[in-house]
Amino acid sequence: xxxxxxxxxxxxxxxxxxxxxxxxxxxxxxxxxxxxxxxxxxxxxxxxxxxxxxxxxxxxxxxxxxxxxxxxxxxxxxxxxxxxxxxxxxxxxxxxxxxxxxxxxxxxxxxxxxxxxxxxxxxxxxxxxxxxxxxxxxxxxxxxxxxxxxxxxxxxxxxxxxxxxxxxxxxxxxxxxxxxxxxxxxxxxxxxxxxxxxxxxxxxxxxxxxxxxxxxxxxxxxxxxxxxxxxxxxxxxxxxxxxxxxxxxxxxxxxxxxxxxxxxxxxxxxxxxxxxxxxxxxxxxxxxxxxxxxxxxxxxxxxxxxxxxxxxxxxxxxxxxxxxxxxxxxxxxxxxxxxxxxxxxxxxxxxxxxxxxxxxxxxxxxxxxxxxxxxxxxxxxxxxxxxxxxxxxxxxxxxxxxxxxxxxxxxxxxxxxxxxxxxxxxxxxxxxxxxxxxxxxxxxxxx
Amino acid sequence: xxxxxxxxxxxxxxxxxxxxxxxxxxxxxxxxxxxxxxxxxxxxxxxxxxxxxxxxxxxxxxxxxxxxxxxxxxxxxxxxxxxxxxxxxxxxxxxxxxxxxxxxxxxxxxxxxxxxxxxxxxxxxxxxxxxxxxxxxxxxxxxxxxxxxxxxxxxxxxxxxxxxxxxxxxxxxxxxxxxxxxxxxxxxxxxxxxxxxxxxxxxxxxxxxxxxxxxxxxxxxxxxxxxxxxxxxxxxxxxxxxxxxxxxxxxxxxxxxxxxxxxxxxxxxxxxxxxxxxxxxxxxxxxxxxxxxxxxxxxxxxxxxxxxx
Numbered sequence: 072x073x074x075x076x077x078x079x080x081x082x083x084x085x086x087x088x089x090x091x092x093x094x095x096x097x098x099x100x101x102x103x104x105x106x107x108x109x110x111x112x113x114x115x116x117x118x119x120x121x122x123x124x125x126x127x128x129x130x131x132x133x134x135x136x137x138x139x140x141x142x143x144x145x146x147x148x149x150x151x152x153x154x155x156x157x158x159x160x161x162x163x164x165x166x167x168x169x170x171x172x173x174x175x176x177x178x179x180x181x182x183x184x185x186x187x188x189x190x191x192x193x194x195x196x197x198x199x200x201x202x203x204x205x206x207x208x209x210x211x212x213x214x215x216x217x218x219x220x221x222x223x224x225x226x227x228x229x230x231x232x233x234x235x236x237x238x239x240x241x242x243x244x245x246x247x248x249x250x251x252x253x254x255x256x257x258x259x260x261x262x263x264x265x266x267x268x269x270x271x272x273x274x275x276x277x278x279x280x281x282x283x284x285x286x287x288x289x290x291x292x293x294x295x296x297x298x299x300x301x302x303x304x305x306x307x308x309x310x311x312x313x314x315x316x317x318x319x320x321x322x323x324x325x326x327x328x329x330x331x332x333x334x335x336x337x338x339x340x341x342x343x344x345x346x347x348x349x350x351x352x353x354x355x356x357x358x359x360x361x362x363x364x365x366x367x368x369x370x371x372x373x374x375x376x377x378x379x380x381x382x383x384x385x386x387x388x389x390x391x392x393x394x395x396x397x398x399x400x401x402x403x404x405x406x407x408x409x410x411x412x413x414x415x416x417x418x419x420x421x422x423x424x425x426x427x428x429x430x431x432x433x434x435x436x437x438x439x440x441x442x443x444x445x446x447x448x449x450x451x452x453x454x455x456x457x458x459x460x461x462x463x464x465x466x467x468x469x470x471x472x473x474x475x476x477x478x479x480x481x482x483x484x485x486x487x488x489x490x491x492x493x494x495x496x497x498x499x500x501x502x503x504x505x506x507x508x509x510x511x512x513x514x515x516x517x518x
Numbered sequence: 519x520x521x522x523x524x525x526x527x528x529x530x531x532x533x534x535x536x537x538x539x540x541x542x543x544x545x546x547x548x549x550x551x552x553x554x555x556x557x558x559x560x561x562x563x564x565x566x567x568x569x570x571x572x573x574x575x576x577x578x579x580x581x582x583x584x585x586x587x588x589x590x591x592x593x594x595x596x597x598x599x600x601x602x603x604x605x606x607x608x609x610x611x612x613x614x615x616x617x618x619x620x621x622x623x624x625x626x627x628x629x630x631x632x633x634x635x636x637x638x639x640x641x642x643x644x645x646x647x648x649x650x651x652x653x654x655x656x657x658x659x660x661x662x663x664x665x666x667x668x669x670x671x672x673x674x675x676x677x678x679x680x681x682x683x684x685x686x687x688x689x690x691x692x693x694x695x696x697x698x699x700x701x702x703x704x705x706x707x708x709x710x711x712x713x714x715x716x717x718x719x720x721x722x723x724x725x726x727x728x729x730x731x732x733x734x735x736x737x738x739x740x741x742x743x744x745x746x747x748x749x750x751x752x753x754x755x756x757x758x759x760x761x762x763x764x765x766x767x768x769x770x771x772x773x774x775x776x777x778x779x780x781x782x783x784x785x786x787x788x789x790x791x792x793x794x795x796x797x798x799x800x801x802x803x804x805x806x807x808x809x810x811x812x813x814x815x816x817x818x819x820x821x822x823x824x825x826x827x
Binding site for chain 1: 569582
């Protein structure tokens with residue numbers, strides 16, 4: 072994707088269906104995960120209230136072929152409910168932490184959704200026909216009196232309004248003591264991994280009563296705990312390889328062929344710390360909040376608090392590229408520690424060709440970096456700054472004393488408006504950006 | 519609110535009197551003096567320590583605390599502690615407290631809270647978790663058969679988040695090294711260096727039973743800080759010393775100012791008082807003894823129900 076001077080992104084859709092119904096800001100509507108499926112036809116969002124909303128890409132309209140189709144609501148269902156753990160007297164949130172699609176194998180779509188403790192496999196299927204002309208029941212569904220039946224008929228399939236049904240097919244429960252932060256479908260399409268703060272389990276999609284523990288970093292004495300797992304992902308092509316990141320800014324690549332328990336890594340990625348910038352917050356800002364393999368499988372990207380780093384899997388001692396997301400926050404770390412913003416977990420994503428990466432920031436800003444040209448752009452996802460079909464204007468944060476026109480100063484940033492979740496269409500230049508409880512979908516303008 | 523302006527974070531390391539990364543102390547006296555010069559840095563660092571301790575206390579909410587956040591905050595506290603130990607600030611503080619007359623029961627409290635309560639951890643085992651979810655409504659979740667050990671007993675620690683008072687008291691004796699070493703005059707100041715160390719030596723307090731108890735950092739404290747995720751072996755029955763400890767608590771609340779500025783002239787201060795004063799601008803660290811006692815009784819009661827006695 073070429074990022075020319077000035078934005079090339081066009082705003083086409085401005086909100087989820089939830090936003091169009093409600094004006095108030097409900098906490099349960101906060102979007103907690105966004106994910107395109109393998110074809111990009113479907114876009115799933117999960118929210119804090121345990122709901123999943125799936126959008127579908129409509130076919131381009133013949134009248135206006137220069138515009139791509141829009142994404143409209145395809146299915147909505149309640150994936151997880153709040154639970155209460157009586158033994159520990161603690162609530163289990165229904166918030167959807169992650170959604171991952173399975174590759175499509177038949178007409179139905181499958182996705183995995185997880186909260187802190189339980190992963191569920193959902194089947195989303197369409198029904199656009201129904202049988203009519205039953206013998207034993209009439210059209211209302213009431214049973215007919217068998218003695219009244221004088222003739223038999225063969226039921227006929229008649230078209231009906233499209234109905235999209237979501238049904239839970241598997242429930243993978245009771246395997247995680249700690250909060251699940253990641254799920255990742257393996258390239259073999261048969262297994263997937265789930266990671267919590269201290270352990271990673273490997274599941275078979277068909278088997279729910281058993282999972283294999285492949286990583287366990289829990290110390291014998293919890294007093295000795297100084298590091299947790301923050302994210303994990305399967306390699307896109309090598310089904311025996313996965314990576315997991317830690318709160319100390321390290322990434323471990325593991326090979327499941329080496330041993331049943333992958334506590335010993337095959338590769339260890341860590342960038343040496345810059346001693347001149349060391350502070351009490353160094354460790355916290357080095358904590359990796361997201362790790363994503365490139366589509367090619369040759370690189371991986373990590374997000375820490377202030378930057379995004381691209382790593383070559385063949386080089387462990389430092390990343391090959393580092394992009395500063397919001398370096399102007401480095402002088403504000405104490406305030407951000409005080410208001411807990413320093414613990415925000417930003418995600419990152421690759422575009423389909425691995426030539427660009429995207430991640431979110433504060434004030435509803437999100438950043439995109441072109442790896443080839445090294446250009447970057449800051450855009451804002453908000454209703455005020457974007458109208459349908461309008462081109463997004465690049466934003467800039469002024470760091471020096473003088474604030475230019477249209478720039479925003481660091482102290483004016485709204486730290487409650489954070490973009491933690493973004494997704495990039497696997498093939499096209501279409502991106503989805505979650506801004507609190509609003510979903511924005513932007514696409515590249517075709518000239 | 520720019521508490522740590524850019525470029526002034528490590529004043530004394532800039533002066534080059536201490537090799538930061540290697541931990542080499544160099545000449546102790548002049549470097550300590552150099553550090554004392556940057557009082558604003560010390561204040562800021564102290565304030566960061568206070569903030570961190572409060573954040574850890576507030577971890578015990580209705581929902582299970584975020585373990586990653588807790589670990590990062592705990593590591594930050596450790597770092598501050600290490601630095602304060604290296605530049606001598608920590609010793610000054612602990613010596614001031616040791617010089618103050620600590621009532622015996624406070625020493626007992628420290629010892630009790632330091633005591634290893636988890637027999638499994640003492641044995642060096644790592645019990646595999648059996649995560650139990652209380653309720654699964656609306657779904658027909660299949661029965662789960664977990665590989666590995668199955669523990670169904672509950673320690674007091676797993677229930678203690680409901681009593682923040684107890685947890686804050688434990689912090690003092692726990693991994694942050696504030697409790698166990700106050701009664702001691704440490705020559706080498708290694709007491710609080712590492713939370714991971716067994717610190718069995720350092721935890722022996724004067725005037726106690728003098729038991730050779732393995733006074734490693736309280737596993738319950740770790741549990742309380744890092745969440746109550748584990749269902750492990752049951753704790754021993756309530757200790758009469760615990761009852762005694764809370765029967766005589768008389769926390770004197772000190773201003774933050776007093777702690778920061780008037781260390782030498784601090785009035786009588788015990789382990790609990792320091793935490794109170796440090797978090798005086800936050801939620802009360804220790805409530806009256808009666809509520810502590812009732813919380814303990816409540817915990818006993820709950821534990822009895824669950825263990826099925």
